[in-house]
Structures are given as structure tokens and as C-alpha cells.
Amino acid sequence: xxxxxxxxxxxxxxxxxxSERLLEAFxxxxxxxxxxxxxxxxxxxxxxxxxxxxxxxxxxxxxLLEVRRRSSRREPSAAVGRSTSPxxxxxxxxx
Amino acid sequence: MRAPERTAPARPPSLVARTALYELLSAGxxxxxxxxxxxxxxxxxxxxxxxxxxxxxRARTAWVSVExxxxxxxxxxxxxxxxxxxxxxxxGPVEKLTPTLEFxxxxxxxxxxxxLRALEEPVLLVIDDLNQLLDPDAxxxxxxxxxxxxxxxxxxxxxxxxxxxxxxxxxxxxxxxxVRAIDLRFTLDETRELLAAAGIGLADDAVASxxxxxxxxxxxxxxxxxxxxxxxxxxxxxxxxxxxxxxxADYLIAEVVARQPERVRRLLLLTSILERVNGAxxxxxxxxxxxxxxxxxxxDANAFVFSLDPERSWFRYHQxxxxxxxxxxxxxxxDSVPGLHHAAAEWFAEQGFVIDAIKxxxxxxDWRLAGDLIGQYGFSLSLDGSFATMRALxxxxxxxxxxxxxxxxxxxxxxxxxPSLDTAAAYIAVAERHASEVPxxxxxxxxxxxxxxxxxxxxxxGDYGTALSEAQPLLEAVEADTVGEVAAARDVRAVGLxxxxxxxxxxxxxxxxxxxxxxxxxxxxxxxxxxxxxxCLAHLAVAAxxxxxxxxxxxxxxxxxxxxxxxxxxxxxxxxxLATMGAADAWQGRFDDAQPWLDRAEQALRPDAEPAKExxxxxxxxxxxxxxGRHAEAIAxxxxxxxxxxxxxxxxxxxxxxxxxxxxTLVRMGEVSAARAAVETATDDERRYGETQAALASxxxxxxxxxxxxxxxxxxxxxxxxxVRDLSxxxxxxxxxxxRDMLGDAKxxxxxxERALGLAEPDALILPFVITPARDLLERHPRHRxxxxxxxxxxxxxxxxxxxxxxxxxxxxLQEELTESEIRVLGYLPSNLSAPEIAAEIFxxxxxxxxHMRHIYEKLGAHRRTEAVERARELGLLGPSARTRR
Numbered sequence: 001x002x003x004x005x006x007x008x009x010x011x012x013x014x015x016x017x018x019s020e021r022l023l024e025a026f027x028x029x030x031x032x033x034x035x036x037x038x039x040x041x042x043x044x045x046x047x048x049x050x051x052x053x054x055x056x057x058x059x060x061x062x063x064l065l066e067v068r069r070r071s072s073r074r075e076p077s078a079a080v081g082r083s084t085s086p087x088x089x090x091x092x093x094x095x
Numbered sequence: 096m097r098a099p100e101r102t103a104p105a106r107p108p109s110l111v112a113r114t115a116l117y118e119l120l121s122a123g124x125x126x127x128x129x130x131x132x133x134x135x136x137x138x139x140x141x142x143x144x145x146x147x148x149x150x151x152x153r154a155r156t157a158w159v160s161v162e163x164x165x166x167x168x169x170x171x172x173x174x175x176x177x178x179x180x181x182x183x184x185x186x187g188p189v190e191k192l193t194p195t196l197e198f199x200x201x202x203x204x205x206x207x208x209x210x211l212r213a214l215e216e217p218v219l220l221v222i223d224d225l226n227q228l229l230d231p232d233a234x235x236x237x238x239x240x241x242x243x244x245x246x247x248x249x250x251x252x253x254x255x256x257x258x259x260x261x262x263x264x265x266x267x268x269x270x271x272x273x274v275r276a277i278d279l280r281f282t283l284d285e286t287r288e289l290l291a292a293a294g295i296g297l298a299d300d301a302v303a304s305x306x307x308x309x310x311x312x313x314x315x316x317x318x319x320x321x322x323x324x325x326x327x328x329x330x331x332x333x334x335x336x337x338x339x340x341x342x343x344a345d346y347l348i349a350e351v352v353a354r355q356p357e358r359v360r361r362l363l364l365l366t367s368i369l370e371r372v373n374g375a376x377x378x379x380x381x382x383x384x385x386x387x388x389x390x391x392x393x394x395d396a397n398a399f400v401f402s403l404d405p406e407r408s409w410f411r412y413h414q415x416x417x418x419x420x421x422x423x424x425x426x427x428x429x430d431s432v433p434g435l436h437h438a439a440a441e442w443f444a445e446q447g448f449v450i451d452a453i454k455x456x457x458x459x460x461d462w463r464l465a466g467d468l469i470g471q472y473g474f475s476l477s478l479d480g481s482f483a484t485m486r487a488l489x490x491x492x493x494x495x496x497x498x499x500x501x502x503x504x505x506x507x508x509x510x511x512x513x514p515s516l517d518t519a520a521a522y523i524a525v526a527e528r529h530a531s532e533v534p535x536x537x538x539x540x541x542x543x544x545x546x547x548x549x550x551x552x553x554x555x556x557g558d559y560g561t562a563l564s565e566a567q568p569l570l571e572a573v574e575a576d577t578v579g580e581v582a583a584a585r586d587v588r589a590v591g592l593x594x595x596x597x598x599x600x601x602x603x604x605x606x607x608x609x610x611x612x613x614x615x616x617x618x619x620x621x622x623x624x625x626x627x628x629x630x631c632l633a634h635l636a637v638a639a640x641x642x643x644x645x646x647x648x649x650x651x652x653x654x655x656x657x658x659x660x661x662x663x664x665x666x667x668x669x670x671x672x673l674a675t676m677g678a679a680d681a682w683q684g685r686f687d688d689a690q691p692w693l694d695r696a697e698q699a700l701r702p703d704a705e706p707a708k709e710x711x712x713x714x715x716x717x718x719x720x721x722x723x724g725r726h727a728e729a730i731a732x733x734x735x736x737x738x739x740x741x742x743x744x745x746x747x748x749x750x751x752x753x754x755x756x757x758x759x760t761l762v763r764m765g766e767v768s769a770a771r772a773a774v775e776t777a778t779d780d781e782r783r784y785g786e787t788q789a790a791l792a793s794x795x796x797x798x799x800x801x802x803x804x805x806x807x808x809x810x811x812x813x814x815x816x817x818x819v820r821d822l823s824x825x826x827x828x829x830x831x832x833x834x835r836d837m838l839g840d841a842k843x844x845x846x847x848x849e850r851a852l853g854l855a856e857p858d859a860l861i862l863p864f865v866i867t868p869a870r871d872l873l874e875r876h877p878r879h880r881x882x883x884x885x886x887x888x889x890x891x892x893x894x895x896x897x898x899x900x901x902x903x904x905x906x907x908x909l910q911e912e913l914t915e916s917e918i919r920v921l922g923y924l925p926s927n928l929s930a931p932e933i934a935a936e937i938f939x940x941x942x943x944x945x946x947h948m949r950h951i952y953e954k955l956g957a958h959r960r961t962e963a964v965e966r967a968r969e970l971g972l973l974g975p976s977a978r979t980r981r
Contacts, residue, residue, distance in 0.1 A: 016341060016343070017339075017340040018341075019342075019346075022419070025418075059255075059414070060135070061314065061415050
């Protein structure tokens with residue numbers, strides 16, 4: 001299987017706003033929070049990596065709402081124009 | 096310090112009696128399988144533990160908590176069987192499971208199911224954290240256990256997600272009881288009860304709000320109770336909490352931790368990296384004392400800390416709690432994490448918890464330490480049954496971390512026995528290259544490990560000469576610092592000596608083999624390694640067979656006892672053990688008794704068996720058939736040994752003996768030219784053996800050339816010519832007797848026979864007299880002059896076709912002791928002197944002697960003189976004893 005073809009951009013929706021502490025568990029993803037729902041987004045190389053993320057979500061007792069796969073072409077993310085570090089983003093959000 | 100056992104702790108932690116759920120669980124017992132499947136923190140474990148206490152089921156409950164990331168089917172089943180034994184009662188029908196190097200899940204399951212079936216009272220098996228069981232084999236085996244479970248076994252599975260065990264089948268037929276997240280949600284009443292039990296007064300609408308915000312999630316409510324305890328304005332807290340969007344666990348755990356005194360917070364944070372913690376370990380990580388008290392207090396406060404043992408010396412945190420603490424640690428003090436893992440690794444290593452030490456060394460990315468530990472303790476862990484665990488621990492090693500001498504030496508051995516010889520050689524090279532890096536105090540053990548790897552590699556390549564030259568480091572005494580290290584070093588040497596002894600055995604260095612195998616046996620027994628013990632015993636049996644069939648049989652029987660006890664009957668050594676017992680029976684004239692042993696030995700032979708092992712089995716069959724007079728089958732079996740010898744690099748002594756017997760059998764059948772052809776194929780080297788010379792002699796005799804026979808036999812009888820087995824000299828003596836008789840020298844013939852009987856007596860060997868066609872001579876042998884009347888009588892019985900009495904399997908016991916006078920008379924019984932002659936010898940009247948003889952027969956339970964002599968020998972009343980006692 002061609003690894004490149006499998007690598008995709010994913011968006012994983014979990015219930016609740018994830019604190020900085022919780023976000024430490026998802027260093028490979030970027031988080032934004034909208035109306036009590038956190039979207040973890042980013043590129044994952046393959047299915048195994050995706051299941052790894054989902055397994056962490058289960059471990060932490062988070063409620064998984066939805067998983068979406070976007071095409072491998074980079075789509076404009078809502079974060080364009082703002083600071084790119086996930087942690088910095090959340091600093092803006094947590095208040 | 097002992098590791099905590101995986102049993103249910105003494106204190107039921109629930110504050111709330113969840114009666115409806117208890118009823119559901121109790122009802123579910125009838126159906127047999129209950130599945131409790133719900134996310135982390137739903138209260139599964141607490142519920143089950145409380146219910147077990149309340150329902151009075153603790154004594155009959157086997158509780159298993161699956162370890163984190165369990166890849167090792169054997170470890171899983173070890174804990175399951177141990178727990179079931181605890182519940183079912185020991186001693187009892189559920190047999191102990193002992194770890195093996197190769198785990199046979201099917202066999203284990205078989206024995207477990209039949210053990211459970213024999214139970215009178217039902218037992219309950221609870222498997223908690225089932226989602227941590229990651230080994231597909233283990234899951235498949237568990238699925239099978241569920242399918243085959245007897246009615247006495249009730250099973251409860253607690254997990255975070257539905258397991259791949261085919262449970263839908265049971266659901267369909269109504270045999271499955273399920274408790275799911277929605278069932279586990281706290282009701283309003285239960286919430287009130289929880290808060291009340293925690294001494295928290297809250298207005299009704301606040302309670303409802305709390306319930307709604309947490310959605311009845313057990314962990315959330317318990318955390319809320321902890322956060323609310325002693326708070327001045329509880330309603331305000333609830334309001335803030337309800338208004339927050341942050342996830343429940345995260346919010347509340349942060350609250351709970353924030354309320355703790357600084358030193359408790361520090362303790363929780365730093366020890367969050369551990370899967371289990373105790374006071375001393377926590378002290379080490381925190382750099383202060385008093386941790387044990389803190390842990391006990393935390394457990395008492397129901398703050399997500401659980402003790403793992405009745406003594407409350409080991410604890411673990413609720414997984415969710417620990418996970419969040421760990422994340423907080425990473426967030427606030429990321430640089431401290433490797434150091435903490437390292438300190439934990441060192442502590443665990445000091446205490447002898449090797450696997451924990453390795454895991455933490457890896458987490459600290461201290462590959463050197465991790466590699467050292469696997470190298471040092473690898474053999475011991477394998478013998479403990481943790482081989483698969485170790486393999487999993489080796490997965491994440493980066494390539495350059497394998498340049499670790501102790502690790503490489505251990506891995507080399509593992510590769511040899513796979514067999515993956517080139518990889519093994521590569522690891523050996525690595526170990527040698529880095530040998531100087533091994534600390535002085537571990538050098539000897541390292542050398543022993545490396546020697547074992549080298550010698551086993553040489554053996555697999557068939558290069559026995561090189562193998563033997565590697566032996567030296569194995570002969571050094573064990574030396575080490577800590578108790579744990581000494582035990583590990585003993586394991587290394589025991590494995591090494593077993594391998595060395597095996598090589599020596601199969602390459603004909605029998606005396607060396609015996610010495611080293613005995614030493615290995617001693618070490619194996621000291622360390623309680625039945626697997627190694629049986630290996631040493633089995634090979635010792637083969638070695639002992641050179642000199643004493645009785646000793647060989649005894650050793651083989653001991654090995655067989657262990658093999659059967661632990662269910663290791665598919666081990667490659669099994670046919671050898673069985674064949675040795677059959678061969679001993681055959682040599683001692685019990686040809687029919689040998690049958691079941693040889694049948695089993697043949698069935699147990701694997702298609703890929705080493706030629707040397709198969710050769711021994713065929714040889715044993717051959718001599719049995721010889722004894723039974725089934726000559727064509729004997730020849731076929733011996734021909735097999737010759738074919739197998741060609742496959743082997745080293746010369747197998749038994750093959751030489753087998754060829755000699757094959758030739759002699761052909762002669763008996765009148766196939767003299769075939770016999771000659773067979774002897775022609777012997778190499779020059781083989782001709783130097785007495786067995787081959789004796790075979791030639793038998794051909795000469797068939798051709799009536801007695802002089803040639805005598806000439807060929809002379810060096811054998813004088814001991815100049817080497818024999819494979821001493822008992823071959825008996826055969827040579829009998830052939831010489833035939834030759835002498837042919838030449839008219841009756842006296843010489845008689846002397847030969849007497850000498851032959853003398854050699855045969857100690858081990859009660861009958862077969863040589865059946866092999867050689869000397870029956871006429873034996874019948875003519877003067878009874879009154881022989882010192883071996885009883886043996887002769889037995890031989891003649893065998894030759895006339897009557898069955899020898901079966902060997903008694905228990906040690907015979909004398910009901911009534913013989914008197915002094917009776918013992919004196921007994922001494923003369925083997926001599927065949929008549930009663931009046933005995934009376935004359937010992938100055939008693941004939942009638943007195945006859946009375947003594949009558950009493951002797953009664954006490955020994957014998958009807959004939961020869962029988963009495965045999966029994967007396969078994970009891971050790973007559974010497975030299977035919978049995979070696981342990």
C-alpha cells in the first residue's frame with residue numbers, strides 16, 4: 001500500500017473543551033474549540049495512527065462524537081492567519 | 096519484597112449500594128457470561144467488587160486484572176489459572192500451571208476445562224481491564240474457554256469496549272447478561288446517597304445539576320464529592336462546574352489535586368509515571384520520606400488510590416486519574432520525566448522486579464540499562480514464562496541499542512534454538528566485540544551465557560568438536576552480588592550445563608555428560624526449574640544406560656513424572672525418555688512390558704525429530720524385537736538406525752551397536768552372506784569397536800571357523816578393544832564360549848559363561864543371553880558350581896518362552912522382618928546348594944534349615960526358590976543389589 005495515498009488529514013470531534021493538560025496527549029494534532037466541542041485536526045500517516053488517537057481518546061474517558069477524513073490536499077484550516085502552534089491557540093481560547 | 100498478587104483487596108470501596116445493579120449481576124450468574132462494557136471511570140471495578148462482597152462471593156471468586164498492554168498469552172493464563180486455583184481450592188482439580196519456554200495454549204485450555212469440570216461448587220471468574228489484553232492468541236483462547244465452559248464456571252468480563260470474543264452468539268440465545276454505560280449511570284437517588292455518605296449537604300436542584308453535568312458518570316460524581324468535601328459554598332462550586340465547558344474528568348481532577356497539600360500534589364504528580372507504587376518507591380522519586388502514609392490516607396479518603404494487596408503496601412491509581420496526572424506532569428515539568436523513569440528503573444532493578452525495571456528504563460530511553468537488564472535476566476524470565484513479554488519489550492529497541500554485549504549474548508541463544516543460526520552468529524559476534532564493556536561483577540555470567548550460545552550454535556551446525564571446546568566458562572562457579580543476581584546466574588549456568596551435557600552425550604563423551612548433567616540438575620532443583628530438571632534427568636538417563644539399565648530406568652521415570660505433571664508431553668525429549676524405559680525393560684528380559692513404552696515412544700516422535708533421538712527409539716525397538724524372537728522386525732529397526740546415522744555428522748555409538756546386533760541377527764536367521772555384506776559397510780573406525788568384532792565372530796562361527804572367532808574375540812575379552820557398552824562383553828563371552836565348545840574345550844566355555852553371568856548379575860541383564868544362540872550351552876552349565884543360579888534359572892525361563900514376572904512398580908515392603916537365622920539361610924539360596932548341604936555349611940539340622948526356608952518363602956511371598964531370591968534382591972536383603980537406590 002502506498003503510504004502517501006493513505007496519509008490523510010483528519011478531523012476528530014470530541015465533546016467538551018480540552019484543557020492544555022489533555023491536549024498534551026495529542027501532540028500531533030491541532031485543536032480548536034467551538035461551542036463545547038473540540039476538534040482535533042491534523043495529518044495522520046495511516047490507519048494505525050488514527051486508531052492510536054482514538055485509543056487515547058477512549059483511555060481518557062472522552063466522548064467521541066465524529067471522525068472525518070479530508071482529502072490529502074491541504075485544505076484551508078480555520079487557523080489560517082493566526083498563530084500556528086496548537087498550544088498558543090488554546091491559550092487564546094482558554095479564559 | 097514480594098510483588099503484589101492480583102487478588103481483590105480487602106476493602107470494598109463503594110459508598111453507595113447500587114442494589115438494582117447488584118440484582119442484575121446476581122441474576123446474570125445463572126446464564127454464565129456477563130459483560131460489563133463501559134468507558135473509563137464508569138464504575139465497573141467498584142461495582143463488581145462491592146457486589147462480590149455484598150453477595151458473599153469473595154471466597155469463590157477468581158479475580159484477574161489484565162496488565163497494561165498485555166501481549167503475553169502465557170502470563171495472562173498464568174494469572175487466570177492461579178486465581179482460579181485460589182477460588183477452587185488447593186489442593187483441587189484445577190492444576191497448577193507452570194511456565195514453559197514454548198506456550199501451548201491448547202493444552203493449557205484442555206487441562207483447565209477438565210479441572211473445572213471436576214469442581215463440586217461453582218466458581219466465578221472476573222476478568223477486569225479485558226481491553227488491555229492485546230495478544231490475539233490469548234483472545235482466541237479465551238473465546239474457546241467461553242465456548243467450552245462447564246456449568247461450574249461463571250464468567251464476568253469487564254472492559255472499556257466490546258471484546259472480539261464472539262459474544263453476539265450468547266446474546267442471541269439469551270446466555271449473555273450485559274451491563275452497559277447507560278446501566279451504570281448514577282440515578283438521582285444514588286447521587287443523593289453518594290453525597291450524603293460523603294457528608295455533603297447540597298440543595299436538590301444543585302444535586303440535579305451535578306447529575307446532569309456529569310451525565311451520571313460515576314468517576315465524575317466521585318470526583319465531585321471529593322471536590323465538594325469541606326467546601327464552604329458547595330452550591331457555588333456546582334454552578335461554576337456546570338457552567339464550564341471543560342471535560343468533567345479534567346476539571347474535577349484538577350480541582351481535587353489543587354486542594355491537596357503541596358507534598359501530596361508533588362507525590363501524585365511524580366508517581367503518576369508508575370503503573371503501581373509503594374511507599375519506598377515513592378520516597379525515592381519524591382526525594383523525601385512519608386509517602387506510605389500519604390498513600391494510605393489517600394486510599395482511606397476514597398481518592399482514586401487503591402491498594403493491591405491485603406497488607407496495603409502496594410497501590411495503584413485509577414487509570415484515568417493517573418493518565419491526567421501524567422499529562423499534567425508532561426505539561427509542567429517535561430524535563431523531569433526521563434529522570435523519574437530512570438530512578439524508578441533503578442529502584443525496581445534493585446528490588447528484583449525486572450520487567451518493571453525494563454519498562455521504565457525504556458521509558459527513560461536508557462537503552463543501555465534496558466538492554467543490560469534483559470541480558471542479565473533473560474534466561475530467568477524465559478524460565479518464568481515471560482518470554483513473550485520480553486519479546487514485546489525488545490520491539491522498540493533502536494538498532495544501535497542492540498550493540499549491548501549481555502543483551503546480544505542472550506538474544507544469540509534465543510536465535511539458535513529457533514533455529515536462526517546466521518542471526519545467532521551475528522549476535523555472538525556483537526557480544527564478543529563489546530565483551531570488554533561488561534562490568535567485572537557480571538563478567539563470569541556473561542561468559543557463561545556466551546559459551547552456551549556458542550556451544551549450542553556449534554551443536555546445531557553438527558560441529559560437536561567446536562561445541563565441546565566452548566565448555567570452559569560453564570565450569571566456573573556462580574558468583575554474584577545480590578540474591579537476585581545469584582539466582583539469575585544459576586539459571587544461566589543450568590541452561591548452559593544442560594546444553595553442554597547434551598552435546599557431550601550425543602558425541603559419545605558419556606562420563607563428562609553425566610558429570611555436567613548432574614551439576615545442571617542440582618542447579619535446576621535449587622532454582623526450582625522443573626523444565627530444566629526434566630531435561631537433565633532425561634539426558635542423564637541416556638548417559639546412565641551405558642552402565643546400568645536399572646539406574647537409567649529410574650532416571651527416565653523421574654523425568655517422565657515431571658513431563659507428565661506439567662503437561663510437557665510434546666517436548667522433543669519425550670520419545671527418548673519413553674524409549675529408554677522400554678530399552679531397560681528389554682535388556683532385563685521384560686520384552687512384553689517394554690511394548691507400551693516403545694509404542695508410545697514411536698507415537699511421540701515428531702516428523703522433524705533430531706536423528707539421534709529417532710535412532711535411540713529405533714534401536715530400542717530393535718532390541719525388544721530381538722528378545723521376542725521377531726528377527727525380521729528387529730533387522731528392519733536396526734536398518735533404520737543405520738540410515739539415520741548417515742544423516743548425522745557425529746558418530747552415534749548406538750548405531751555401531753545396532754549394526755553389530757543386526758549382523759548377528761542375520762546370522763541367526765541363516766542369512767550369512769547378507770550378514771557379511773552388512774559388516775562390510777562398517778568403516779575402519781567402526782571396526783575398532785568390540786561390537787563389530789563380535790559380529791564378525793558370529794559370522795565365523797556360522798562358517799564353523801572357531802579359531803577365527805576366538806582370535807577376533809580375544810582383544811574384546813581382554814579389554815583391549817573398546818566397546819560401546821559394557822554389556823556387549825557379555826555377548827562376546829557367549830560367542831567365545833560357543834567357539835571354545837566347538838573346539839572341545841568345555842572348561843573354557845564354562846569359564847566364559849560363568850564370567851558372562853557375573854557381568855550380567857548386577858543389572859539383571861537377560862537379553863544378551865537371548866541374542867546369542869547359546870541356549871544349549873546354558874542348559875549344560877553346571878548349576879551346582881555356579882554362583883549365579885538364580886540368574887541362570889531366570890535366563891532359561893526366558894529362553895523357554897515363559898514371561899518374566901512384571902516389575903513391581905512400588906518399592907516392595909517386607910511385612911514381617913526375617914530373623915537373623917533366616918537371613919543366614921537366605922544367603923545360601925542363590926547358590927543352589929540343597930537343604931542338607933546348607934545345613935552342613937552352617938551347622939544346623941536339615942529340618943531346621945527347611946523350616947527357615949519355609950518361613951523365608953512365606954515372608955517374601957514366594958513359592959519357589961528363584962522367586963525368593965528375586966524378591967530378596969528387590970528388598971536389598973541380598974547383594975549386590977540389582978537396583979540403585981536414590
